[in-house]
Amino acid sequence: MSLSKVNVVIVGAGAGGGIVAKELAQAGLSVVVLERGEWPHYDNNNDDEMNSQRTPCHGNPFGPDDKRHPRVAIGDDGSSHIVRPSEGGGINAGCVGGGTVSYGAMAWRFMPQDFRLVSTYGEVKDSTLADWPIGYDELEPYYEKAEYEVGVSGDYTNNPNSGPRAKPFPMPAFPMNKEGRLIEEAAKRMGLHPFPVPMLRNSVPYNGRPACIHMRSCVGFACPVNAKAGSHNTVLPVALATGNCQVRTGCVAAEIVVDDHGRARAVRYFDANGRAQEQPADLVVVSASATETARLLLNSKSKLFPNGAGNNNDWVGRNLQGHLYVGANGFMEEEIYEEAGPGCTVGISDFNHGNAGLVGGGLLCNEFIDLPYHFCHNRPPDAARWGKAHKDFQRRHYKHLARLIGPVQEIPNFSARVSVDPVVKDAWGIPVCRLSGHRHPYDLQLGEFMAEKAEGILKEMGATGIWRTGISRSLGLSGGQHQAGTCRMGNDPKTSVTNSHGQLHEIDNLFIADASLHVTNGGFNPVLTIMALAFRVSAGITAGWKGSQFK
Amino acid sequence: MQPTRSESAAQTQPEALTRRTALKLSAAVILGGSFGAGACAGLSRWGRSEPQAYRFFTGDEATLLIAMCEQIIPRDDAPGATDAGVIHYIDRQLCGPYTRHQATYRRGLDAMRQTCARVYQTRFEQLDFKRQTAALWLLETNQAPAEFWSGASQAGFFSLVIEHTRQGFYGSPRHGGNLNYASYRMLGLAYPNPIGQNRYAAARPG
Numbered sequence: 001m002s003l004s005k006v007n008v009v010i011v012g013a014g015a016g017g018g019i020v021a022k023e024l025a026q027a028g029l030s031v032v033v034l035e036r037g038e039w040p041h042y043d044n045n046n047d048d049e050m051n052s053q054r055t056p057c058h059g060n061p062f063g064p065d066d067k068r069h070p071r072v073a074i075g076d077d078g079s080s081h082i083v084r085p086s087e088g089g090g091i092n093a094g095c096v097g098g099g100t101v102s103y104g105a106m107a108w109r110f111m112p113q114d115f116r117l118v119s120t121y122g123e124v125k126d127s128t129l130a131d132w133p134i135g136y137d138e139l140e141p142y143y144e145k146a147e148y149e150v151g152v153s154g155d156y157t158n159n160p161n162s163g164p165r166a167k168p169f170p171m172p173a174f175p176m177n178k179e180g181r182l183i184e185e186a187a188k189r190m191g192l193h194p195f196p197v198p199m200l201r202n203s204v205p206y207n208g209r210p211a212c213i214h215m216r217s218c219v220g221f222a223c224p225v226n227a228k229a230g231s232h233n234t235v236l237p238v239a240l241a242t243g244n245c246q247v248r249t250g251c252v253a254a255e256i257v258v259d260d261h262g263r264a265r266a267v268r269y270f271d272a273n274g275r276a277q278e279q280p281a282d283l284v285v286v287s288a289s290a291t292e293t294a295r296l297l298l299n300s301k302s303k304l305f306p307n308g309a310g311n312n313n314d315w316v317g318r319n320l321q322g323h324l325y326v327g328a329n330g331f332m333e334e335e336i337y338e339e340a341g342p343g344c345t346v347g348i349s350d351f352n353h354g355n356a357g358l359v360g361g362g363l364l365c366n367e368f369i370d371l372p373y374h375f376c377h378n379r380p381p382d383a384a385r386w387g388k389a390h391k392d393f394q395r396r397h398y399k400h401l402a403r404l405i406g407p408v409q410e411i412p413n414f415s416a417r418v419s420v421d422p423v424v425k426d427a428w429g430i431p432v433c434r435l436s437g438h439r440h441p442y443d444l445q446l447g448e449f450m451a452e453k454a455e456g457i458l459k460e461m462g463a464t465g466i467w468r469t470g471i472s473r474s475l476g477l478s479g480g481q482h483q484a485g486t487c488r489m490g491n492d493p494k495t496s497v498t499n500s501h502g503q504l505h506e507i508d509n510l511f512i513a514d515a516s517l518h519v520t521n522g523g524f525n526p527v528l529t530i531m532a533l534a535f536r537v538s539a540g541i542t543a544g545w546k547g548s549q550f551k
Numbered sequence: 552m553q554p555t556r557s558e559s560a561a562q563t564q565p566e567a568l569t570r571r572t573a574l575k576l577s578a579a580v581i582l583g584g585s586f587g588a589g590a591c592a593g594l595s596r597w598g599r600s601e602p603q604a605y606r607f608f609t610g611d612e613a614t615l616l617i618a619m620c621e622q623i624i625p626r627d628d629a630p631g632a633t634d635a636g637v638i639h640y641i642d643r644q645l646c647g648p649y650t651r652h653q654a655t656y657r658r659g660l661d662a663m664r665q666t667c668a669r670v671y672q673t674r675f676e677q678l679d680f681k682r683q684t685a686a687l688w689l690l691e692t693n694q695a696p697a698e699f700w701s702g703a704s705q706a707g708f709f710s711l712v713i714e715h716t717r718q719g720f721y722g723s724p725r726h727g728g729n730l731n732y733a734s735y736r737m738l739g740l741a742y743p744n745p746i747g748q749n750r751y752a753a754a755r756p757g
Contacts, residue, residue, distance in 0.1 A: 047744045048723040058648035175754035340751050372721035386623040386713050398738045
């Protein structure tokens with residue numbers, strides 16, 4: 001059954017899709033957003049640690065569910081495993097707002113060097129390291145748009161490492177908690193430049209939403225007062241208010257229909273009742289996350305694209321990246337726990353670049369509040385897992401734990417990839433993501449370096465019993481919540497999937513607006529970059545639309 | 552669809568039904584059917600004289616598992632796993648989000664029973680505390696008699712029990728464990744979760 005044609009179909013209502021919906025609806029285009037999940041509701045997913053997206057013991061509270069969304073992961077030995085979404089498998093949340101409902105909401109801009117790694121450091125062996133086709137300066141106005149329209153609290157007075165900003169943050173920074181202040185003092189003594197972590201949350205009332213109420217159940221949960229900003233409570237309501245946008249929930253995209261002239265004509269999907277539908281559109285925007293976007297393109301086979309939409313050069317699904325999350329933990333003699341979320345308050349980005357002899361680096365921050373069950377897994381390698389020793393550890397250390405941790409810039413490689421599994425299908429009969437390959441060995445080297453730095457700061461702070469975290473001996477699959485890179489943008493169609501506006505080289509009415517576009521993923525949490533790119537992709541579409549380029 | 556155990560109970564003893572249990576029973580039949588997990592019908596041993604304490608476990612299984620959980624989080628000056636109702640957390644989840652672990656528990660507990668009968672000539676729960684610890688150490692290091700664990704991982708089973716015990720003890724009380732907020736009290740965490748009055752010390756006025 002074919003529905004009446006609209007101007008734009010957007011697949012995925014997360015960090016990227018929400019912004020594109022708002023921008024295009026405001027420009028007067030008719031927009032349909034297909035979202036596999038539902039609108040989030042705090043009453044359904046409250047402060048229950050068993051139902052946190054961080055510890056999804058009983059299944060992902062913000063989707064996707066275990067029953068209908070299997071994936072396949074290929075182990076180091078080549079064996080294939082079916083992975084449930086709540087057990088990992090590199091999946092992101094599946095609801096309106098996507099990851100922006102339950103995320104930690106750190107609001108980082110990438111640094112200017114992050115867009116020019118090859119120019120800054122040279123090639124890295126066995127990698128697909130490349131410069132972005134755009135630089136920081138081209139993205140800066142869109143970072144600003146994201147900071148003002150979605151809403152970011154921050155203060156970079158003491159951060160000399162970030163790129164230039166035309167305007168200050170729209171809201172003042174969050175104050176530091178006790179752990180944050182101790183780290184700040186220690187880092188300053190070492191000649192470093194600690195500063196408050198910028199957050200996609202309201203430190204003061206902003207854009208019709210109240211200020212943060214500092215609950216301890218914060219990261220992994222929806223915010224009960226919408227002080228945490230995401231697509232669901234900022235840009236999508238604006239899109240809907242234009243009257244030009246419809247969000248269809250429970251809708252699972254199966255295929256982008258590409259005609260014999262190489263144009264996207266419609267999206268074929270299953271609606272909330274499991275019925276097959278086909279939504280024709282002038283243009284299609286895919287913002288389903290780096291893994292799911294690649295899967296949808298690969299599942300969209302047509303006469304001109306027998307290996308999937310835009311995949312005639314075999315770059316769709318390649319260069320899957322995420323972040324090794326590395327740092328150190330230790331204990332303070334005094335109690336440093338404060339009953340106030342989010343808890344992550346201090347950042348240090350002195351090690352993101354300029355590390356002698358190394359390519360890139362990473363960020364260090366103190367961590368979000370650790371809830372009691374999650375804390376059971378925060379252990380030195382030799383700690384008892386059970387018995388009185390376990391209980392004593394919980395009791396003695398819970399309110400004394402100091403943590404410094406952050407994402408490490410990953411080096412992309414061609415073998416780390418998303419493909420579609422030849423056998424396993426989801427509940428709608430659509431072939432699922434198959435994740436294979438592994439990180440570049442360089443990531444582990446950089447990880448060791450960052451963990452050593454974190455350890456040094458905790459020592460200066462006076463922590464004892466320090467151990468390093470996130471260091472892995474095996475390379476492992478990349479991806480995860482910070483998944484990126486699978487439809488990289490570039491100027492050469494032979495080595496990239498889209499141009500610098502997120503438009504497929506080979507299909508000019510098909511766009512991508514999520515972290516799939518990231519050529520490299522920075523040493524920072526990626527969401528603000530996803531948002532900035534979505535604004536930029538939208539600007540390209542509206543500019544082209546005025547000239548009827550896509551009709 | 553195979554009839555659930557409660558359906559057959561309803562067929563054999565219809566005269567014993569009160570209106571209330573009949574309503575419950577029909578709900579259980581519907582749910583049992585949709586779960587496809589007959590072991591959790593809830594009224595599976597309906598009609599017996601003793602009260603039904605568990606949804607999934609038999610009384611013997613529960614006694615053994617309670618002792619194992621108490622080893623994992625023992626009582627001292629703060630409550631332990633038994634006090635916190637961890638068994639009820641696990642029992643409830645096995646009939647909810649953890650139906651996939653039912654076979655592991657049924658099989659693992661049986662293997663544990665046989666292991667203790669062979670190694671100690673008695674039941675696990677009747678061993679003194681130190682010997683219970685030693686018995687679990689056998690499991691953790693995969694050193695229990697292999698013949699009782701063919702095709703099942705001893706250490707894997709024990710790790711699952713450790714994880715579920717932690718969830719029952721430290722997780723939200725709404726799932727049947729963490730009775731009287733035992734773990735939150737032990738850690739000094741306020742409950743219910745304070746909303747609205749929280750501030751970092753640095754941000755407090757004055």
